[in-house]
Amino acid sequence: MKIKTFAPGKIILFGEHVVVYKKPAIAVAISRGVNVELDSRCDNNICVNIDLINYSSQLELVDKKLNYQCDEDNKQITDYVYEAINMFEFENGFNLNIDINMYLGVGLGSSATITVATIKALALYTDTNLTKEDIAEYAHNIEIKIQGAASPIDTAMSTYGGLIYIDNESKLNRIDCNMQLPLLVSNCEISANTGLLVESVRKKYEKYPEIIENIFSTAEELVNEAKDTFIENDSNKLANLININQGLLDALGVNTLELSDMIYKVRGYGATGSKLTGSGGGGCIYAYCPDNIDEFYNKISEDYLTFKCEQSDSGVYGEIITQDK
Numbered sequence: 289m290k291i292k293t294f295a296p297g298k299i300i301l302f303g304e305h306v307v308v309y310k311k312p313a314i315a316v317a318i319s320r321g322v323n324v325e326l327d328s329r330c331d332n333n334i335c336v337n338i339d340l341i342n343y344s345s346q347l348e349l350v351d352k353k354l355n356y357q358c359d360e361d362n363k364q365i366t367d368y369v370y371e372a373i374n375m376f377e378f379e380n381g382f383n384l385n386i387d388i389n390m391y392l393g394v395g396l397g398s399s400a401t402i403t404v405a406t407i408k409a410l411a412l413y414t415d416t417n418l419t420k421e422d423i424a425e426y427a428h429n430i431e432i433k434i435q436g437a438a439s440p441i442d443t444a445m446s447t448y449g450g451l452i453y454i455d456n457e458s459k460l461n462r463i464d465c466n467m468q469l470p471l472l473v474s475n476c477e478i479s480a481n482t483g484l485l486v487e488s489v490r491k492k493y494e495k496y497p498e499i500i501e502n503i504f505s506t507a508e509e510l511v512n513e514a515k516d517t518f519i520e521n522d523s524n525k526l527a528n529l530i531n532i533n534q535g536l537l538d539a540l541g542v543n544t545l546e547l548s549d550m551i552y553k554v555r556g557y558g559a560t561g562s563k564l565t566g567s568g569g570g571g572c573i574y575a576y577c578p579d580n581i582d583e584f585y586n587k588i589s590e591d592y593l594t595f596k597c598e599q600s601d602s603g604v605y606g607e608i609i610t611q612d613k
Contacts, residue, residue: 289327289328289413289608289610290325290326290327290328290608290609290610291324291325291326291409291412291413291606292323292324292325292326292409292606292607293323293324293326293405293406293408293409293412293604293605293606293607294321294322294323294324294405294604294605294606295321295322295401295402295405295408295446295447295603295604296317296318296319296321296401296445296446296449296600296603296604297320297321297322297390297396297397297398297401297445297446298315298316298317298318298396298397298400298401298441298442298445298446299316299318299471299473299565300313300395300565300566301314301315301316301514301530301565302314302507302510302514302529302530302533303454303507303511303533304537304542304564304565304566304567304568305485305486305489305537305540305542305568306503306507306508306511307454307458308486308489309504310456310457310458311456311504311508312453312455312456312508312511312512312515313453313454314451314452314454314463314511314515315441315445315452315454316445316450316451316469316599317445317446317448317449317451317452317599317600317603318390318396318471318473318597318598318599318600319597319598319599319600320389320390320473320595320597321389321390321405321446321600322386322387322388322389322390322398322401322402322404322405323386323387323389324384324385324386324387324405324406324606325384325385325387325409326382326384326385326409326412326413327382327385328380328381328382328413329380329381329382329383331380331381332348332349332350332380332381333347333348333381334346334348334349334354334373334378334381334382334384335381335382335383335384336366336369336370336384336386337383337384337385337386338365338366338369338386338388339385340387340388340392341365341366341388341392343366345366348381349378349381352377352379353374353377353378354370354373354374355374356370356371356373356374358370358371358434365392365398365399365402367434368402368403368406368430368431368434369384369386369402369406371403371430371433371434372406372407372410372426372430373410375407375410375426376411376413376414376416377414384406384409386402388402389595390595391473391475391572391593393479394475394479394566394570394572395482395565395566395567395571395572396565396566396572397441397442397446399431399434399435399442400427400442400443400445400446401442401446403427403430403431403443403446404423404424404427404443404446404447405446405606407423407427408604408606409606411423412606412607412608420447420448420603423447423604424440424443424444424448427443427446427447428443428444439458440460441460444460445603446603446604447603447604448462448603449600449601449602449604450462450463450600450601450603451463451469451518451599453515463515464519465518465521466521467518467521467523467526468578469576469598469599470576470577470578470581470596470598471574471575471576471577471596471597471598472554472559472574472575472577472581472584472585472588472594472596472597473565473572473573473574473594473595473597474554474573474574474575474588474589474592474593474594475571475572475592475593475594476544476546476547476550476570476571476572476573477592477593478544478569478570478571479570479571480567480568480569480570481569482566482567482569484569485542485567485568485569486567488541488542489540489541489542492540492541500540503536506536507533510529510532510533510536513529514529514533517529523560523576523578524560527560527576527578528561530561530562530576531561531562534551534562534563534564537564537568542564542567542568542569543564543568544568544569544570546570547564547568547570547571547573550562550573550591550592551563551564551573553588553591554575554584554587554588555575557583557584557587557588558577558579558580558583558584559575559576559584560577560578561575561576562574562575562576575588581596582596
């Protein structure tokens, strides 16, 4: 049996940091993510291969279970794969090849994407009927187990796809629109500590409560305006809101010289809107390019790791390619 699955990554388009304070945000699932290919075996071995991190391992099933124990003191991206495998019982082993077509650890939801794509492949292999709701819940539980705490946003985005508005109660609401979102994502290859950045914003809030609250309120108004802009299909207005949101993030102190250089370079090339995505301090920016995206990609990719993507509406999906009779 051969099985193929795909789960999309995600980008926070608007509302970073303020979402922590029960303000709204908007995220989009993207066409870059994780492809999983599962090939059945006739023995009890499970072989996991992840080329991006040069990982290859073979373990053996015992009484139809793997029962892999993760190292609590040395957590790895592979832990998400093995926790997904631990959910199921198997009659035979398999080869699991995981192709990661996104950047790791930069706020694009890589761990959630790997988990969701793996669960989908294993559900098909074991003929387990899982709804998307089931997959999102199980993937979120795995993230909680490994991370200690986790927002359901990333696993929901990878499972359901689409353009999502996160409201003041942290509920996810799909935005139905016909607007195209051709995006460039560039990585400055500098890692950042999300916890420390969130803490830095909190300290500013405590020191200057009225000023920071005004920034938060402006960000909330901006996110709600952006939600309407998607429905109105107004690309010029969307670009302006992206740039304004970047200014607010700069005011909160989460921008860096490297990110700013990327943001203004791609605007100089002609991208109409660009901003950091995620917690800041490093990681990625995205650029909205309704026109001439290939031209801008060729220029910015000379200086930074960059990929092109667009909105992914379908979320996780999979299929059985061949099955022995």
